[in-house]
Amino acid sequence: MPTECQNCPLRKLSLFVDMSDQEVDFMQRFKSGELEVEAGTTLMMEGSNSPQLFTVLQGMGLRYKTFENGERQVINFVLPGDFIGLQAGVMREMQHSVEATTPMTLCVFDRKAVWALFRDQPERAFDLTWLAAVEEHLLGESLAIVGHMNGMGRVARAFVRLHDRADALGLLTNGEMHLPYKQQDLADALGLSLVHTNKTLKKLREQGVATWRNSRLKILSYPKLCSLAELSESREPMQRPLI
Amino acid sequence: MPTECQNCPLRKLSLFVDMSDQEVDFMQRFKSGELEVEAGTTLMMEGSNSPQLFTVLQGMGLRYKTFENGERQVINFVLPGDFIGLQAGVMREMQHSVEATTPMTLCVFDRKAVWALFRDQPERAFDLTWLAAVEEHLLGESLAIVGHMNGMGRVARAFVRLHDRADALGLLTNGEMHLPYKQQDLADALGLSLVHTNKTLKKLREQGVATWRNSRLKILSYPKLCSLAELSESREPMQRPLI
DNA sequence: CGGGCTCTTGACACAAGTCAAATCGCGTGG
DNA sequence: CCACGCGATTTGACTTGTGTCAAGAGCCCG
Structure with missing residues (x-):
């Protein structure tokens, strides 16, 4: 039984900015389904272009880049509320991989719907960019x-x-x-x-x-x-x- | 004499994706002016919220974070074509500073116009997010x-x-x-x-x-x-x- | 019981940091 | 025109944080 955005437990956290009813409504339509994966699943592959984007509802994971010699650079840790696949959504392909380290529940969005989001929901599009900026900030801190x-x-x-x-x-x-x-x-x-x-x-x-x-x-x-x-x-x- | 977007020398480079005439037209209106600064000028201050955003037309600079002990982490080097102030545009404040290391010519945008961009020009809003994703990619590489x-x-x-x-x-x-x-x-x-x-x-x-x-x-x-x-x-x- | 991951430890090597001083370049002022 | 001062660049000597190698211990699972 997929979670209704209306009842999404994450939304209520003070960490996240409030959403209008109308926005919640849109997100519900934007959401194309829910996905459960087991630990160890690779959700995104560096160099690929996933047709789906995710928001983590439960579970944890890792973002990382791999080198020619097999070593990895872990970009950051993935926790609930994190958005996965922004790069796939706006660029040609992902620049890093994402892997589940526990069983995960994910909110699934259709990559193609991203464009609809920009066209019909400028507020949400703005939020997506905001999220990208937050990501940039966190990476800068890591650096x-x-x-x-x-x-x-x-x-x-x-x-x-x-x-x-x-x-x-x-x-x-x-x-x-x-x-x-x-x-x-x-x-x-x-x-x-x-x-x-x-x-x-x-x-x-x-x-x-x-x-x-x-x-x-x-x-x-x-x-x-x-x-x-x-x-x-x-x-x-x-x-x-x-x- | 400010550069017309129509004649912007950067636009013609194959590095950048093509723009429709209509988009060029919009950019011209989005642009609120041009700014020349001398070497050493601080364009953005960590923690502040600049009312203006820039695109570099000429000159070079630095993005950096400062530590309590006075040391710096240079985030990256700023070259022509780079957009400055995305964080200020969508978040409360900049998370890093930007400084000119040579005289610079900058295209100036009004921070408030960013919202208009999301509302009226979804294609350009998409591009802004794209740019943020590129930035994220580059930072990941640096890391x-x-x-x-x-x-x-x-x-x-x-x-x-x-x-x-x-x-x-x-x-x-x-x-x-x-x-x-x-x-x-x-x-x-x-x-x-x-x-x-x-x-x-x-x-x-x-x-x-x-x-x-x-x-x-x-x-x-x-x-x-x-x-x-x-x-x-x-x-x-x-x-x-x-x- | 055995094999394969992780996690721990110790010994050793070396890349990189720190400290300190000399040199170079350049603008300023006498 | 030269002396001075200041910042940037070089260099050398020494220290130390980290990496590498190697081996053992703990643990889970078939």
Whole structure:
């Protein structure tokens, strides 16, 4: 039984900007269906042009680029509310791949409908661009992190960001969240080697800052973590549209 | 005497997708004026919300984020045809600063007109989103470069990218281009220290691959440079819209 | 019970950062 | 016209954060 946009649990989160009834109505028509995939499914392939676009309702995944030598750069982590396939929607093809790391429920849109959206729903088209700008912002931040922070700083930053995102999505219980990734995934996201990432995680454990075991991330001392991440403890999350 | 969009020299480049007469006409009305700034001018300020957006007609600049400790991460280099201020246009504020490193001529648009663009010109709104997606792609690439390549690879990659961009813009003469940046700028873009960047440049000189002096970059051996950058020599440039 | 992933650890090598000082270029002012 | 000062570029010496290699431990699943 597919979710009605009207009842979409994500919409109610304060993380996302409010939608008018009329907009909700349009989204309902824009939505072409719902998709459930199992962990490990590749949702988008670098270089391909998917006929479908998605919004994540449940589950987590990864965006990444692959190199000739087989290595990967993880672009970012995919959480509920994320839009997948913007590049396929407006450019010829995707520039990165997207993979599910848990079972996922996805809202499906028809690529061709994107044009209708621009023609008939300028507000929503605007939101799509907004989303692209948010994405650009996040990538710029990642670039800054990888470009300027050492191993400990990068891991701490990643944890703070994930913690905050989970918090905004209501996925946090007692400072604990589901983090269904491998250490290699985190390493590939931060531009660190697996070994060094592992040793950094160990330090965080020993210092009583955070533990990450069995796919569960537990923040033991948010202040310490923020300090390592060179972030102030009070940052208001940026609101963004949901599509 | 401001340039007529009709006669815009950039439009004719094959790098940019063609525009219908009607679109050119709209752009002419969308354009609110032209601006000339001198080198060193800050065009956009991180955290601010500029009332104006720009497209670069002439000159070069830098996008960057600043850290609490005064360091910078250069997000990318700004060349003619680049659109500046997308974030200000759709989000509350800019997430990075933009600075001119040479005198620049800019096409000026009114931020408020962006909404009119979405309402009245869906094709152009689509192009704006397209541009945002291109930006996202480029940032993803930068992230991959900084995350996975060593100093030599990064510098080589940067040179190839700049060379190709200049080429597509017709700014190349005998494999030579104007590159009005400091070594510190390049270092900040690549996440390297100034000293290490300098030593890497020296190696490139000694190996007869490329020289960069007096703001002029000269590629002596494109094949060697591509090999260092781990890129094939034949890559077709991605077409994108001009706004 | 065995095979195949992850995750951990230790030892070692090296790329890149830091510190410090010399040189070069250039505009300014005496 | 030369001396000075300041920013950018070079270089050398030393330190250290990370990568690489290799092997073992833990765990799940067939």
